[in-house]
Amino acid sequence: xxxxxxxxxxxxxxxxxxxxQFTRALxxxxxxxxxxxxxxxxxxxxxxxxxxxxQALNGLVLGGVYALVxxxxxxxxxxxxxxxxxxxxxxxxxxxxxxxxxxxxxxxxWMEGPWPVVVVALLLIMFIGMAASVxxxxxxxxxxxxxxxxxxxxxxxxxxxxxxxxxxxxxLLIFGVSxxxxxxxxxxxxxxRLGDVFIPYTGAxxxxxxxxxxxxxxxxxxxxxxxxxxRAVAEDRSTASLMGVDVNAxxxxxxxxxxxxxxxxxxxxxxxxxxxxxxxxxxxxxxAFTAAVLGGIGNIPGAMFGALILGLIEAIGPSAxxxxxxxxxxxxxxxxxxxxxxxxxxxxxxxxxxxxx
Amino acid sequence: MxxxxxxxxxxxxxxxxxxISLTVNEGEIVTLIGSNGAGKTTTLNTIxxxxxxxxxxxxxxxxxxxxxxxxxxxxxxxxxxDRLPAHEVARLGVSQSPEGRxxxxxLSVQENLAMGAFARTxxxxxxxxxxxxxxxxxxxxxxxxxxxxxxxxGEQQMLAIGRALMSSPRILLLDEPSMGLAPLLVQQIFxxxxxxxxxxxxxxxxxxxxxxxxxxxxxxxxLETGNIVLSGAARDLLADPQVAEAYLGI
Numbered sequence: 001x002x003x004x005x006x007x008x009x010x011x012x013x014x015x016x017x018x019x020x021q022f023t024r025a026l027x028x029x030x031x032x033x034x035x036x037x038x039x040x041x042x043x044x045x046x047x048x049x050x051x052x053x054x055q056a057l058n059g060l061v062l063g064g065v066y067a068l069v070x071x072x073x074x075x076x077x078x079x080x081x082x083x084x085x086x087x088x089x090x091x092x093x094x095x096x097x098x099x100x101x102x103x104x105x106x107x108x109x110w111m112e113g114p115w116p117v118v119v120v121a122l123l124l125i126m127f128i129g130m131a132a133s134v135x136x137x138x139x140x141x142x143x144x145x146x147x148x149x150x151x152x153x154x155x156x157x158x159x160x161x162x163x164x165x166x167x168x169x170x171x172l173l174i175f176g177v178s179x180x181x182x183x184x185x186x187x188x189x190x191x192x193r194l195g196d197v198f199i200p201y202t203g204a205x206x207x208x209x210x211x212x213x214x215x216x217x218x219x220x221x222x223x224x225x226x227x228x229x230x231r232a233v234a235e236d237r238s239t240a241s242l243m244g245v246d247v248n249a250x251x252x253x254x255x256x257x258x259x260x261x262x263x264x265x266x267x268x269x270x271x272x273x274x275x276x277x278x279x280x281x282x283x284x285x286x287x288a289f290t291a292a293v294l295g296g297i298g299n300i301p302g303a304m305f306g307a308l309i310l311g312l313i314e315a316i317g318p319s320a321x322x323x324x325x326x327x328x329x330x331x332x333x334x335x336x337x338x339x340x341x342x343x344x345x346x347x348x349x350x351x352x353x354x355x356x357x
Numbered sequence: 358m359x360x361x362x363x364x365x366x367x368x369x370x371x372x373x374x375x376x377i378s379l380t381v382n383e384g385e386i387v388t389l390i391g392s393n394g395a396g397k398t399t400t401l402n403t404i405x406x407x408x409x410x411x412x413x414x415x416x417x418x419x420x421x422x423x424x425x426x427x428x429x430x431x432x433x434x435x436x437x438x439d440r441l442p443a444h445e446v447a448r449l450g451v452s453q454s455p456e457g458r459x460x461x462x463x464l465s466v467q468e469n470l471a472m473g474a475f476a477r478t479x480x481x482x483x484x485x486x487x488x489x490x491x492x493x494x495x496x497x498x499x500x501x502x503x504x505x506x507x508x509x510x511g512e513q514q515m516l517a518i519g520r521a522l523m524s525s526p527r528i529l530l531l532d533e534p535s536m537g538l539a540p541l542l543v544q545q546i547f548x549x550x551x552x553x554x555x556x557x558x559x560x561x562x563x564x565x566x567x568x569x570x571x572x573x574x575x576x577x578x579x580l581e582t583g584n585i586v587l588s589g590a591a592r593d594l595l596a597d598p599q600v601a602e603a604y605l606g607i
Contacts (some may be wrong), residue, residue, distance in 0.1 A: 225475070232461050232472050238407050239459040244447035244476030244524065 027342050034321070041322030050196030055315045061203040061272070063311025064210030067304045068265035069288030070295070071217060072137075072258030074303040077292070078234045079254050082153065085160040086140055087262060088285015089167035090133045094263030095276035096171060098129035099180040102270075111185035118187045126209075129270075130263035136167070137259025138252055146248070164282075172278040179275035188271070202272045209268060213261055214304055220257070221300060230254060234298075283329065287314075290336040296346025305348060310335065358383045358559055359404070359451075359528055360434065363414030366396075366403045373399045375583040376413060381528065381561050386554050388562045388570040388591065390604055391580035397563040398456050400580070401530045404561075405453045406443035415439050418449055418527070448476045452526030456533050456563075458517040462506025466497055469505045469516055473523030482525060489556075490519040493549055511542040518549070528559045535566045547573050567604035571595045579604070 069091050076084045084090075102125050105111055110121040144163045148156040184202065191200035221227035232240040233250045241247050269284065270276045287310065295306025310332060317331040318324065339346065359381040366374040374396050381387045389397050402408040404416055419435035438446050447453075452473075461469050470490060474483045491498045494515040500508060505516060514534055521529055531550065535543040547569050554560050554573075564570035571577055571591040579587035579600060587600065594600050 225471075228464065228468055228471060229475060231464060231468075235461045235463060236459055238443070239455060239461070240472070241407065241443035242405055242447055242453050242455060242459075243472045243520075244444050245472075246442075246444045 023341060030338070037322065038320050042320035045319075045322065047319065048196065051319070052316065053197050055319060056312060057197070057199055057203065059312035059315030060308060061206050061311070062315060063291075063308035064207045065265045065269050065272075065284065065307075066288045066291045066311055067307035068210050068213060068261040069284060070291040070303040070307045071214070071300065072262045073289050073292040074295075074297055074300060075254050075258045078298040078300075079230065079251055080145070080149075080156075082145065082156045083160065083289065083297075084140070084145075084258075085157065085285075085289075086144070086163040086167060087137075087258070088281035088283075088288070089164050089171075090137050090140070090259050090281070091262035091266040091269075091285060092276065092278070092281025093136050093167065093171065094129035094133035094259075094266030095270040095280065096175060096180065096266075097132035097263075098125050098267035098270050099182055099276055101125040101128040102182060106183065111183075111187075115187055118185050122185070122188070126264055126267045129267035130260045133259040133263025133266065134256050137255045137262070141252060141255040146251075164285075168278050168282065175278065177277070179277040179280075182270045182274045182276065184271055184274065200272075202268070206268045206272055209264065213264060217257065217261065218300065226250075226253065287329075287332050290332055290339075293336060293346055294339050296348045299346065299348050302346055302348035306346065309347070358419050359561065360417045360419065361400075361404070361414070362417070364400075364403060364410045364416060364439070365413045366399055366408050366410050368399075368408075373583055374403065374410075377580075377583075377585055378414070379578050379585065379588070381559060383559055384554075384557070385576060386550070386560045386562060386574045388564055388567075388574035388577045389580055390564055390567040390570055390577060392565070392604070394582070395580040396583045397580055398532055399583075401453060401455075401532050401561070401563055404438065404446070404530060405451060406438065406441055406446040410439040418451065444476075447524065450524070450527035451530065452521040452524045452528070453530040454517045454521040454532060454534065456536070458510075458513045460505040460508070460513045460516055460520075462504060464505055465502050466505055466508070466516060467501045469520050470497075470523050473520035474525075476524060483523070486523055486525055490522050493522075493552065494519050511538050511546075514538060514542075514546060515549075518546075518553075522553065522558070526558060528561060529553065531560060531562045533563060533565060535564065535569060543569065567600070568595075 069087065072087045072090070073084060076082065076087070102111075105121045105125060110117055113121075140163055144159045145156050148159055188201045188205060191198055192204070221230060229240065229245045229250050230253070232243065233245060233247055237247050240250075266276070266281065269280075288307065291307035291310040292303045293306070294310055295302025295304070313335060314328045314332050318328050321331075361377055361379045363376040363378050364374055365372070365376055377396070377400055379387070379389070389400060391397050399408060403410050410416065415434070415437055416439040417434040417436065418438055436449060438449070438451065441449075461472060464472065470487060474486065477483055496512055497515060497519055500512065505513065508516060518531065518534060521531075534546050534550065538546065543566065550560060550562065551573050562570055562574060571594055574591040576589065577591045577594045578585050579594065587594065587597065595605075
């Protein structure tokens with residue numbers, strides 16, 4: 001009798017070992033299949049280099065947007081260990097608000113003015129979108145998540161999904177089904193042509209702005225007293241409170257930062273895709289979540305790189321695999337599944353401690 | 358300076374502190390001894406506001422003009438702590454070095470110390486306190502840029518005490534500073550506790566190592582399953598046959 005638990009343990013170990021072997025073999029098979037498909041179909045098409053470069057640039061732009069949104073997921077996860085599934089809607093509301101700010105600016109003729117006026121107006125529009133997202137993000141935290149702080153971890157997750165649907169359909173009810181079209185001012189329509197490669201101005205602006213915002217966030221987190229408090233709260237809430245840190249205030253600030261980035265992404269995506277409607281945050285939100293998982297959720301540089309990698313894969317993937325572009329979402333979410341199977345802690349993730357896992 | 362009056366604390370339905378009353382006077386080292394589960398850590402966490410007291414008495418921090426930090430007092434008793442959240446208690450100058458050290462593993466040693474001074478804005482005071490802490494614990498000086506998690510147990514304990522000191526506390530709550538340390542280090546830690554006290558910080562020390570604790574303390578309280586069963590001058594407690602039998606392992 002005494003040996004039976006030992007035996008069971010050994011069997012468990014064997015089971016885990018054979019599962020590991022199985023996933024390894026599966027992984028190898030997938031890699032071989034992808035390489036085979038790329039060489040026989042994707043490369044066989046013989047696209048010119050400029051085509052691949054254009055696709056890669058598109059991917060970086062997409063990745064920049066995903067990164068801004070992914071940072072919101074990762075920041076909140078880092079502190080509360082919950083996935084804020086309403087984060088895509090926070091972004092969408094930034095986009096919608098940006099649309100109305102743009103209308104206002106256009107009605108005043110600011111968009112046809114001299115370029116400094118247009119630039120200031122565009123910055124103002126982005127700022128207004130960010131402010132709206134911050135307002136929504138903070139409200140979400142207060143109403144949908146804080147009351148559930150002590151509840152089992154699944155509960156705030158369900159609350160987040162509910163909040164996501166609530167926000168989508170509130171916007172649908174208020175602003176209607178039809179998409180709102182951003183009209184780009186002349187200053188940022190068009191783009192640069194380098195040989196055969198065309199770079200739309202909005203793409204370049206999105207990429208550069210994303211990088212700047214990410215650098216600003218990194219600076220706040222790593223170099224300021226507030227950032228230090230955020231990292232301390234992420235590690236150990238109750239000890240941080242012993243240091244005089246108001247934990248609730250830090251959590252609110254975390255939501256503010258994440259939501260502001262999402263709002264900026266929403267406005268920029270509005271200008272780039274030219275349309276925004278009630279559900280236009282949903283898929284990008286899930287993609288950004290995928291990016292955060294890809295980089296290792298809770299890990300800030302991981303979210304940035306994960307998003308850029310996901311953007312690149314999504315842009316290059318369909319042509320490389322020789323499948324229609326409409327399937328790019330399939331590629332992104334297949335990535336999510338593969339990451340969860342093969343490397344649940346993400347590409348840059350650390351092994352999660354018991355507390356977080 | 359710190360007064361607990363019949364404090365009750367519960368974990369859910371479990372009655373962990375059953376009416377604790379104790380006093381810590383300015384400049385003293387007071388120790389709280391007792392076996393596992395007696396409620397020592399619970400007492401400190403209730404003072405700090407991590408746990409909340411229920412019903413009955415209260416916890417009061419009396420004004421002292423020493424650092425000019427006192428607020429208007431609520432009567433003779435001073436500021437009432439047991440209605441405040443932990444971060445506000447910390448801001449009033451009650452600083453805890455928690456059980457198990459609770460170092461921020463991914464923050465550097467320097468950042469850990471800076472977290473201790475989180476509530477302060479007097480840059481001059483902070484840098485002079487940093488100097489003082491690094492003088493007390495020269496080992497930390499060598500490790501300033503290392504992540505806290507890479508320190509040894511003894512170094513982490515030093516960091517935990519140093520971090521608590523960085524708030525320039527009116528009263529320092531030390532929870533099991535000797536736990537898990539080699540005997541030589543234990544001696545060193547108690548030496549430092551004496552030194553900190555000599556420099557003017559009031560200390561409430563929780564210990565399982567009753568012998569060592571009573572040797573550095575002025576007064577002591579013996580805690581047993583949520584009740585204070587004995588109290589008195591540390592010297593007398595050391596000589597008490599009951600204490601000797603139960604806690605000193607003689």
